Structure formats: C-alpha cells, structure tokens
Amino acid sequence: MAVTFLHTADWQLGRTFAFAANADGRDPAAALAQARFDAVARIARLAADRAVDAVLVAGDVFDKPGLSDDALRRAFHAMAGFDGPWLLLPGNHDAALAESVWTRSQRLGIVPGNVILALEPGVHEIAGMAVLAAPLTQRNVHEDLTAAFDGWESAPGRPRIGLAHGSVGGILPEAADSPNPIAPDRATRARLDYLALGDWHGTKQVDPRTWYSGTPEPDRFKANEPGNVLHVALDAPGAPPQVTILPVARYRWRQHSLRIDGAADAGGLAEWLRDVADSDVLRLAIDGMADVATIAQLREVLDAARARAHVLEADLDALRLDPTEADLASMQVDGALADVVVELRALQDDPDQAAIAREALRQLFDILQRTQGEAR
C-alpha cells in the first residue's frame, strides 16, 4: 500500500534572535521568531494541499524547555491547517523529560487529537505506516537510540519508517564526538523503508533511505541549504522512497565578506546588494582600505540595502580609512591636522592601536565633514 508523508524537523519554535530593533521601531528579531510559527502553518497547508497521509517531525519542535504557555498554544494552533496525523518526536532541545514542553502541553490540554506525541520509544502504527520512534528522554545521550529499531517488529505489509534525532556518524561535518549518535547504516540494519532524521538544519541525504529534512525556516547564516520540507512517497514496502524537496522558508540568511580596495569595489558591493529584498537576513564583513568618498559611497549603498533587507548587519570595523590628497585638501586638513592624520595613519599599522586609530580617523573626518558646513 502506497503512503506519502511530509518529513520535517528542527522547527525550533520559541527561538529568539539577537538583532537590534531598527531606528523606526521595526523589530526584525520578533519577525524572525514569528516566521517559525508561520513556517509550521505553511507546512500544514502543504500537507493538506498534497493530501499526505501524515506529517513526521524529527525532533526539536521547540527551541527550549522554558517556553511560555503562549508559545505552546501558538505552536499547536499553527498545525491546525492539517487535520491528518502529526507525529512529533522530542529532540535534544525539547527532550521528553519528567517535566517538559510536552507534559505541560498535555496538562494544558492543548494537544489536538490528531497530534501524536512520541514521548516514549516504540512503534506507532498510523496511517498505514509503522513509525519506529526514538525520542530523546534526556537532553543528550551517548548511545545510539535507534539501535533498538533493529529488534522492533512491526505489522507486516506496512512500510517501516524510522523517526530519530541526532548525528549520523561520519556524515556530518560536526558529527565527531557529538551526542545522540546514529549509525549510518541504521536504515539497512533495521530494515527501514525510510529513516527520517532531525538535528542537522540543512537538507541532506545520507543514503537513498535516510534523509535530514533540515529546518523549514533558516535560523543561522550557515549555507547548508535549509528552508525545506521533504515530501516522501513509498509505493510499497521495500520500494525505494521518492523524495521531493519542497522549499517553504520565508527568509533567506546570507553572509558575505568582501575587501574594499577602491571605489570599484564599492560598486561591486552595490551590485551584490542589488536584488536584496525584505526576505533577506544579511551579514557583511567588510575590510580593506577606502578614501572618504568611497566610505561615503559604501555607507550609502549599505543604507539603501538596509532599507530593503529584513536585516542587514555590516561590520566595517576592519575597514581602514585612507584619505586621499584630495580628501585632505577639500576638508582643509592642513597644518596641525595634517600632522595628526599622518600619525593616525601610521598608528593603524600598530596592531595594539589599530582599532582606536581607525576609529579616531573616522571621528576626525566625521567632525571635519560635519563642521565644514559650520565653517562656511
């Protein structure tokens, strides 16, 4: 019997972000936090649209145990768009401890009837599938919880689907010595048709039957292809799964480093920022050298992009101000000031003083520009 389901994970609901509020009061951090709930709603809609048999969530539904009741209510409310079965697996962020987001949700009575909480290891026979769930009941474990899958029997004729949260040894860049290990050949050894994994925030295929769905809404600058859910179709037990990657993310997180060495580079930045939209969360690290005009141009480019982006963080601390002769002349940097500029430029090469000297030069030229009007 053929089944379809959505594989997703790492919703990290309740995650907060360290972006400062904009000058106009717009709070990009709050929007990013809200975006995670919105992503769940979109998944629900997707599930309904595609009429899947179930939605399997492979851990880290919630970002932290100490969430407010309000956050819990909003989470389950976001799932309302799909009335088929949801199977939620506790991960390391929301482990099924003696007291957890799960027990609280149950106590509050907010878990809808079609949402199944896999708080204990075991097989869930739902929607024609046998889902072998390995929830984390501690924050971190060092044994492979999916090892038990090998011995678990399931009703014949139903596809065996594993649901787990952890690091597949030898596959992920950061898996070495990570807690919650998962054997790379678990799907084969446990005779699984599909192993749905969570923890890695990018979408990643481990083998033909083993996938990380990644987080549906990116939450960091790591470029590992987050922002998707997986649509999995199993035509029959033993048949290879057909996996479709469906993008659902609202925001695009990108970081970029560039070296400025003249006005042309500022133009390059402008080009790079040309298609920036309000779905962009950007971080720029800029170093190199620039004269007064280039810095002004950079600032203008950045200010323009910042107005369009959701978040644009630009670190110019490492950018050296290198005023040209024309800069100096136009700002009447002569006599005593000229000597000071020479000294400060030299200080920029002293590793102990560079930061202060850079800032001092910037301050000096800011003041020069600001007071030039007054002087005339």
Add this chain to the structure above:
Amino acid sequence: MKLERLRVGQFRKFGTAVEISGLEDGLNVFHGPNEAGKSTLADALRTLFYERHRTGGSVFAASIAPDGSTDAAPSVDAWFRLGGVPCHAHKTFLQAPRARLSIGDERWEGEAADEELARRLGFSLAARGPSREETRGIPGLLWIGQGDSQRLAEPLDHARGTLQERLQEIIGDIASSAGERVAAAVEAELRNLRTPTGREKGVLVQIAGELEAARKEQAQLQALAERYAGLVDQLARDTARFQVLERERPWETIAAQRQAAQEQLAQLEPLRAELVDKQAALEEVRQRQEHLAAQRQARADALAELQRQRQELEQAQATSQALAQRLARVQAGQDDAAQARNAAAQALRVAEQAAERRRLQDEAARCQRQAGQARKVLEKVAAESAAIARLRSQAATLALPDGLLDALRTCEAALQENRIRREAVATRIRHRLQPGIRVSASGHADLHGEGEVLAGTATTLRIEGVGEIEIIPGGDDVQRLASDAQRLDAERHRLLGEAGVASLEAAEQRQRQWQQLQEEIGTHERARDIALAGEDEDHWQQELAAAQGKAQQVQDRLQALPEADPGALPLDEAQRRRDDAEAADRAAGTALRQCQDELGRARLVLERLQAQVDAGSHNLEGEQARRLDARELAQQEKDQAQMTRLAAAIAQREQALREHDPDQLQADIDRFGRSLQAIEHERGQLRDRITATRSQLETLGMDGIDEKLAAASFAVQRLQQRHDQYQLRARALQLLHDRIQASQRALTGRLYAPLRQRLEHYLGMLFPGVAAQVGIEQLSPTTLARSGPALALEAHSHGTREQLGVLARFAYADLLRQAGQPTLLVLDDALVHSDPGRLARMKRIVDDAASRHQILLFTCHADAWRDAGARRFIDVAALA
C-alpha cells in the same frame, strides 16, 4: 608708512591752523613744555585715522574742539606715503564734516574715505559714535598714548587677529585652517563621554548602568533556568524511583515474613511461661539456702573466736605473774641506788671544802707578793727624790739670771766692734821729732822721736816753747763712737756685777757647771719615773695598803674553815661519782614505775578476757545451741534435693526453647516492621516531593523562563557591543584630542619664533650681556627671565614694564613691516619712568627701530632726547 606733513586746524590747543612739514623717515621728536600742544598733535593724528568724519556728540566735541563746543570745525590733514605711494587724508569734524582720501591717483570721499583709510592701516571703525579701543587694531597697538607704554594686553587683544594673520603670512601657511574648529568639536564630543580627569560620563555611564542591570537580570534568569532544570531532573529521579517501588511492591514480601515470624513466636509462649515459673521457684530455694549457710557459718566463726579468747586468757595470766615477780626485783634495786646517791653527795661536800682551802692559801701568798713589790718601789722613789733635792740646791748657787750671759756676750762683742771702728776713724798723728824735742799730747803720752798716735778725741799738742796745737778729729763718728764705748763699758761693768763674776770667761765657766748639774738631776728623775712605772707615789701607797688588807681577810677565812680531811677526793672525781649515782637512782625509779604500769594493764586485759570467755561459753556451748544446729542441718539437706529437681526441669525447657530461638524471632519481627516503615516513609516522601516539584514546575514553566533568558542574553550582548563602541569612541576621541593638542603646541611654537626673535633682539640691547628669555602666550610676552627664573611681567618694575611695552611694539612693528603692513610708531610721553641708564639704552633701541620705521616721539624733556639721533627736532611751542 611715512608721514610727511600734518596740518591741524581748530583743534584743541590750536585755534588757528598749524602745519608741520618735512617729517622724515626714522625718529621725529616733538618737544615742548606741558600744555604746549604735543598731545593735541598726537590726538589730531589719531582722530584723523580712527574717527568717522561724521562722528558727533558733546563728549567727542569736548575732546577735539578748541573751546569744547560743537560749533567748531576741527580739521586734520595728513600727507603720507604707503609703500612709496603718496597719500593725502583730510577730515573735517563737527561743523560741515567731510572726509577725503587720495592714494596715488585713487580718490575716496566721505564714508568711503573713512572705510578705506581704516582698511589700509589695519583697523576697523566704530559702527557709530567715537572710536573705541577695541576698534583701533594695529594703530591702537603701535600708537602709544600718554603714559600707556606698559599697557599691552588690551591693545594687543584688539590687534591680535591682524597680527596673527600677518605672522602666518611671514612663516607660511603652517597653521591648520580647520584645526581650531576640529579641536573644539573633538573636545566637545570627548567631554560628552569623558571628564577632563578621564572619568566616564554621559551615555557611557548610562550604558554601563544598563549593562550592569541587564547582566543582573540575566544572572537572575540564568539561576531560575538552572533551578528549573534542576527541578526537572529531580522530578525525573523521584518519579523513576516511585515507579520502581510501585512496580516491585517490596513491602508485601516483608509484611508476609513478619506475619510468619509472629505466628512462630506465639507457639512458643506456654513453654516460656513454665520456664519462668521454675526459674522463680529455684531462685526462692537458692536464696533460702544461702541464708541458712550464712547463719551456720556465723556460729562456727563465733566458736573459733571463743577458742582463741581462751588461749589469750591463759597467756595473759602467765604474763601477769611474770610482771609481779619483776616488780619485786626492781623495787630492791631502787633502794640500793638511793643509798649510793646519798654517799656520793657527802663525798662531794668534803672535796669542795679541801678545794676552797687551797684556793685561799694561794690568795694569801699573792697578796704578800703584791705588798712586797709596792714597798720596794716606794723605797727606791724616796732615794731618788733625796738625790734630786741635793743636786737642785747645788745648782741654785750656780745659776745665772736668765738672759744675762747672752747680754754679757753681746755687750762684749759690741765693745770689740766699737774699738775697731774707733781706731779706724781716729786721726793719726805721725811724728818725727828732732831728737830731744818733746811734745805733750792731751790724753796721750808725750811724743818723741818717731811714732804715731791716734787721736780719737780732740787732742791738744803742746810744744814747748811753741805753743799748743789742737787737733780735733773730724766728723761726728769719732764723738759718737767714743760715747758708745763709754756706755758699753758701763753696761759691761753692770752685767759682770750682777753675775758676780769678774769676767765673761768666768761667767761661761759657771754656766757649764750648772748645766752638768742639770743633767745629773735628769738622770735621777728618769730612774724615779721608771720605778713609779707610770703611776704616782700615792698609787703605790694604796696598793700596799690594799694588799695588806686582803691578806688579812684571806687569813681570817682560812682559819674559819674546818680541819682538812686527808681522805678527801679530788673535786671533779667527787662530782662525777655523785652524778653517776643520781642517774642510777633516776633509772631505777623509772623502771619501777614502768613495771607497775605494765602489771596494771595486764590485769585489766585478764579481767576482760575472762568475761568474754565466760559469756561465749554460755551462748555457744549450751544445749539450746546444739539443738538449733541439728535443725538447720536437716533443712539444708531438704533444700538441696529440691534445687536439683528444679534445675533439671529448667534445663529441659531451656533446651526446648533454644531449638526455636524466640529472641531472634522477635528481632526479625522488629526488623521487618522497621523496613516496612522505611518503605512507607520513602513512598510518602516521594509522593509529596513529586507533587511539590510538579506544582513548582508548573508555576515556573508558565513564565517562559528560557525565552526571557535568551532575550536577556541578547540585551547584554547588545549593550556590551554598544558600550564597547562608545568606549572605543571615547578612546579614539581622547587620542585625537591629545594628538591635536600636541600638534597645535608644536605649531604655536613655530608661529611665535619670529616674534621671539624680534623680542630677543631688542631685549639683548636693553640688557646687554644677558641672555634674556621671554615667554610668549597668545602673541603677548608674558614672562621675562634675566639670568634667573622666569618672572611674570607684572612682577617686574614699572620702568621695566614700560620699556618692555615699547620694545614689544617695536617687535610687532618689525613683523608687520616684514608682512608688508604699513607701520607708524607714535610714542607720546613714553619712557617717563626709565632711569638714565635704561633711557640711554632705550635710545639705542629707538634708533635701531627708527632704521626700519617712522617714529613720532612726543616729549616734554627735550634735553633727554637731544642725543637720540632725531632727523627732525620740532619745538611744538614755536608752532602756535
């Protein structure tokens, strides 16, 4: 600038116009007595340049019009050259005011003339009203009013801008155009963040405060989150344990074990009761047995005691008899000792009398010896005294009166002396007479033949047939010596008579005889003294009498003693025997008393023992006593049998109980009970704690601690970033501030260098040979050091300040000239406080400055400036 001609009309002192022409480059001196109009000329020049021609008002009028009224039309004309170009300035004030200026071919009229003149000379015009010091600029500095030389600060303030510009022109464009405003802006921004002492302030302090608060909140939330996690862990542990308990139900097993033990224990109960009964019965019999045995033992002990007492009694009787016999012996011994003692006492008395007799006899002999000795002394003394008396009477006949012999010797010696001297002074009469011729001489035998006489006194020579020649020896001495000789001779006769001798030799003889007698008397006296042995004669008389009396006394006592006993013992032997006898007697007495005491005590013991033996015999050896003993013996045997039976019964039951160990059963029951209690307690505790933890977690969980903690952490992070940024900003501003200041200081030093050079040029002339150093601030000399520490200008004398004021202006003028600025120096009664020495040097300085500038010097001391090398020396008094 060179002023060539000046005309002043209707101006203060000068009601009619005066004109001074032919003014030269260099020094021009205007001299004249007070009130001659020197200051009028200087003021006219100032008025021409400083004042707008339309300036009015009574105060202004009073300062320029001859009679102080506004009806006058004071006018001033100046012909001068600027950079060689001839110029003419004219202004008429008050009535029909007008102004005219021509420079080369250019002309200005009215206001334009006022303005252009000011611009050319480096000052500004008052917007309205008369000029004020602050508008006068360079001329205000270089034109020194009456007595104003030492006032430098204010005129300099008003000229500083122009001076500074000119200085910069000289040294090139080294000052920063933007420096001042940037420095001010940096300072202002820095002061928003840091106080001058480096303390943080403003937004930095505010952010630091916020950061501190945010950290605190973060820490609180962190603690809360940790507490939450801790509670979750505890709940997990407690729940797991509770579930284990509920699943395994260990209390059920334990309760079953306790039940079994209790039942076993119940079955053993009757056996135990019997055992207790038998044990009690056995104990009762055993106690009775002990009591009986004790009673019988006591009686046996009493019989043994009686036996012992009987033996003691016999011994006491024997002792008593022995003591009575000894007493009789001791009594006899004591009588003998008493007799011996009396005999010894009698023998001692006889010995003592014999000893007394011998002592008295010795005493009598000693007295006889003493009397004999005294008598012998007295006889010897009498013999010596008789000899002494005889010799003394002999000596008395020979004795010369005291001092007589000495007087006689003296007198004789004086006479001898006198004779010698008389012969020496006597007139010698030598004569060699014709034979047969005889000359008589008074006091002398007649003279004849050849010879010589000495005429000690007046001597008359009578020559027969010739007459008399009286020779009178010259001088008083002859006379005096003659009279001395007579006197001494008479004295000698008197003394010889008194002594009863014929001559001095006889007297000496008598004296020697007397002395021999005296020595003999001495010999006898010494013999007598030896015999007396330091005592006087009476002593020896008494000694004799005493010895004789004592001898008599002793003799009397001897006769009183009884006859001597030839058998008497020596005294010490008699005493020793008597002492021995007394000691023996005392010892015998003591032994007797002891013996009596012992006997008394022995008899008392005997009586007591007898009574005890009698009583014991009655109590213990009677019929009644024998019957009691038999009865007790029978009872003892009966009890013994009963005890054996009971012990067997007890052993049998104990064995039965040992096989089932009821104590262990009881311990098991207790142990199981305690275990059940512990389990129940643990369950209760777990249940309570789980409930409490759940309730706490529910309360804590609602608040979304982790969300808040994340928010707080972000806040800390953001504030930290902001704080770091502001701190970096503050450090950068501080760096800028410090660098700009240092740079400006260096520049100022360069800016002041030409001024310093000019000032030191003049100072070198004023203080020759001294390396004078001047401190400069804001273009003004502020301190002066002359071979010593730098002193503020105010600290120097009035004269020195005045001189400095003048040469500072020369220095400015030099700089201005260098920058192409027109310079004209006006010194109105400057240097009035300078002493002749300084004035002389100032003249050199003026001369030096005059080689570069035109100087108009107004003075009332013409003579003082006559040698100043002036090109023109103008008598102002002669102008009018």
